[in-house]
Amino acid sequence: MNTSYNKNNQAKTKLTAIVAVHLLGAFLAVAAPLKEGDTFPDLNQFGLEGTVPDTHGKVVIVDFFASWCHPCQESFPVMEELYKQYAGKGVVIIAINLDKNKADMDDFLKSHPASFVILRDGSNKLVSQVKIPTMPSSFLLDRNGKIHAFHRGFKGEETRKKYIEEIEALLK
Amino acid sequence: MKTSHLLLLALLAATGLLTGCVNVQPWERGNLADPTMSGRNPLGGMMSEHMWFSREAASGGRGVGGGGCGCN
Numbered sequence: 001m002n003t004s005y006n007k008n009n010q011a012k013t014k015l016t017a018i019v020a021v022h023l024l025g026a027f028l029a030v031a032a033p034l035k036e037g038d039t040f041p042d043l044n045q046f047g048l049e050g051t052v053p054d055t056h057g058k059v060v061i062v063d064f065f066a067s068w069c070h071p072c073q074e075s076f077p078v079m080e081e082l083y084k085q086y087a088g089k090g091v092v093i094i095a096i097n098l099d100k101n102k103a104d105m106d107d108f109l110k111s112h113p114a115s116f117v118i119l120r121d122g123s124n125k126l127v128s129q130v131k132i133p134t135m136p137s138s139f140l141l142d143r144n145g146k147i148h149a150f151h152r153g154f155k156g157e158e159t160r161k162k163y164i165e166e167i168e169a170l171l172k
Numbered sequence: 173m174k175t176s177h178l179l180l181l182a183l184l185a186a187t188g189l190l191t192g193c194v195n196v197q198p199w200e201r202g203n204l205a206d207p208t209m210s211g212r213n214p215l216g217g218m219m220s221e222h223m224w225f226s227r228e229a230a231s232g233g234r235g236v237g238g239g240g241c242g243c244n
Contacts, residue, residue, distance in 0.1 A: 066199065068241055069241055132198060132199065135201070153243065153244035
């Protein structure tokens with residue numbers, strides 16, 4: 001009698017443990033995205049296509065874009081302007097493409113030429129970890145690789161002004 | 173099998189299904205952003221709306237679309 005009661009209890013405990021593991025999996029699947037103050041992941045660890053530049057001790061903008069995203073088309077000229085203005089002052093701009101086909105990215109870059117670094121996250125490994133909430137999304141990192149500011153979407157002049165203010169503050 | 177076991181198994185199956193739910197992530201909306209996903213062209217939409225209004229004395233209710241990249 002006592003033995004069967006114990007077995008029953010063990011079975012219950014096992015099933016409860018399995019349910020708990022499933023729930024934990026569900027929780028991790030919707031884990032929170034990165035926030036200000038967090039250290040941005042090392043770009044060398046995601047098999048990105050292209051050459052990851054040396055960002056040690058530099059202010060970095062990491063911008064996620066895709067050819068099908070219209071605000072990204074508006075943001076590129078601004079990124080180019082920021083690059084020309086601040087590249088000599090220790091700012092690195094890295095745009096990370098998320099198109100499924102590389103040809104789409106190439107077409108985009110023909111109509112939106114960029115002097116800054118373009119990398120491609122074709123396997124979506126990086127973006128799956130960073131979990132950006134919208135397209136485009138960009139992170140401004142301080143000289144220690146920590147997220148100083150996050151830009152959700154691109155809102156034209158408003159975003160441009162914010163970038164300049166934030167970059168100037170980080171370069172001081 | 174006891175009811176409590178069945179209940180736990182049902183809960184297990186439910187959590188399995190929940191973990192199987194997938195949201196289309198912002199970076200996976202390339203196909204949704206295609207212009208063909210936005211329905212008819214604006215002129216065609218206006219014509220349809222006009223005919224619908226004339227025949228049914230009703231209008232609107234077409235504001236929800238399935239397309240778009242959900243950007244910004």
